[in-house]
Amino acid sequence: MEQQASDFVVATQAALAQLSALAVQYSFSILGAIILLIIGWVASGLLSRWARQGMGRIHGIDATLAQFFSNIIRYAVLVIVIVMVLGQFGVQTASILAALGAIGLAIGLALQGTLQNIAAGIMLLVLRPFRVGEYIDTGSVNGTVQEIGLFATELKTYDGLYRLAPNSLLWNVPVTNYSRLSTRMHDFKVGIAYEDDIDKALGILLDLANREERILKDPPPSAFVMELGDNAVVLALRYWANSSVWWMTSRDMTKRTKEAFDAAGISIPFPQVTYHAAEKDEKTDGRPPLNLV
Template sequence: MEQASGFVVATRAALAQLSALAVQYSFSVIGAIILLILGWLISRFVSRWAHNGLSRIHGIDATLSQFFANIIRYAIMVLVIVMVLGQFGVQTASILAALGAIGLAVGLALQGTLQNIAAGIMLLVLRPFRVGESIETGNIQGIVVDVGLFATELKTSDGVYRLAPNSTLWNVPITNYSRRPTRRNEISVRIEATDDLARAQAKLMALAGRDKRVLRDPPPVVYVADFDAGGATITLRYWTSSSDWWISSRELTKAAKLAFGKQPEGIPDPQVSSHDAPGESGPPAPLGADEPGSVRT
């Protein structure tokens, strides 16, 4: 009987203690729940406000504004969680120190990934290229499909999908073939020493005059690019819109070959070639197009 009564007394004491603790921490629990709900609502409101504000700034990409908005949202939630733990007597200073150590360890482990993110932010801010533009960087050439924080998606001229890490693109020179509205191109023709130079130049200029893709301002020019004992190389230099660069190059090369290959006096071995301005390379070919090259009869 004494043991049973002692057990009952101990049980009652334990229940009384639990009841006291429940009363003591009930307000803390309710306050923590309210704090979490308010923190969640505030984080959503502030992140949405930041996203809308950044989106209205010229030059800020939507991906970048969403990235910063998410950082603000998660930072607020982490701060709220630390405050909630403080309600229950947890030492927040030790938590912040632990979070700092964890962040340092994660940063060292994901150093390459963080480099891609940093490069992605720079690409989205400075915008050396945009979606739909034709670029060449290092050994990568193609049409930009998407620019993300970690990598950039491209489609090559033969339809191949390529994913390039942003750090790779950021650390090498970038050539953007679509950024400028107009581009220069050259068509070169090799003629023999016995051929009429003035007539050949006039014929090449006439080809440019008949092509509507050739801009009239600045006007096209034809000049002697090279000569030797065997003949001369005459070059048509013209400007066209960036979107018409490829088709104008192909069509004028074809027209030059047909024109000089059928002249009455005949040219024993005419050579017609198309190339971009000296020191530059042409933009990637449209999807499904063949690569350009010299035409030789």
């Protein structure tokens, strides 16, 4: 009995010694992990803030893009810190990194369309083919840009409708921006009858353009014969105007041209067809002859 009691005491003392050693070892590991977490949390916030402020000073970097990249930097630092904390407790970090890579690949495949929109959104925010307030047309999507996000772009159509377009639809197609350049050319075409005076009509068009204040004088407007159509001689008035007033200027010029041509006696013909009736054949009583084989 005394021998068993002595063995029990020795085993207990050995177990307590091991527990003490483990407690000391893991206490340092826990303390180190807490310190790493605190330092990592503070460092991630500082790096994120510095990155956002630095990109904000760069001309052409959108605030949304700066916020996106700053968040990526913060989360990347936090992931590194967590891996280091797990390494403090003897966890194999190589397997964790491999697992994170596999998870990232699976998420990327599952969210392929979403990631494509994010990539397109980043390119739109960096290259800026259009900005907020500009009117664009891609053939399938058109409207005034209201907001450019990482996933989609908000637009307002000319008739006051809200439209949300995925960024991938705006990046992979040609985009026509009607508001980017300050001036814009217009070829105003109008047809006159073949019997009308061409020089007189051209003079009226140039006079209207020179008296219109919204039409730029440099380059000067020009009028010329564009084509000889089936029903009319097509004249063209080419002028430049500021993009902000281009639409209303073109509409007003259409109205004033019609009024000026009416006052000058110049007609604007409409498509018409002339029929020539053949003379009546007495032998066939006006009916076409029969071809008998």
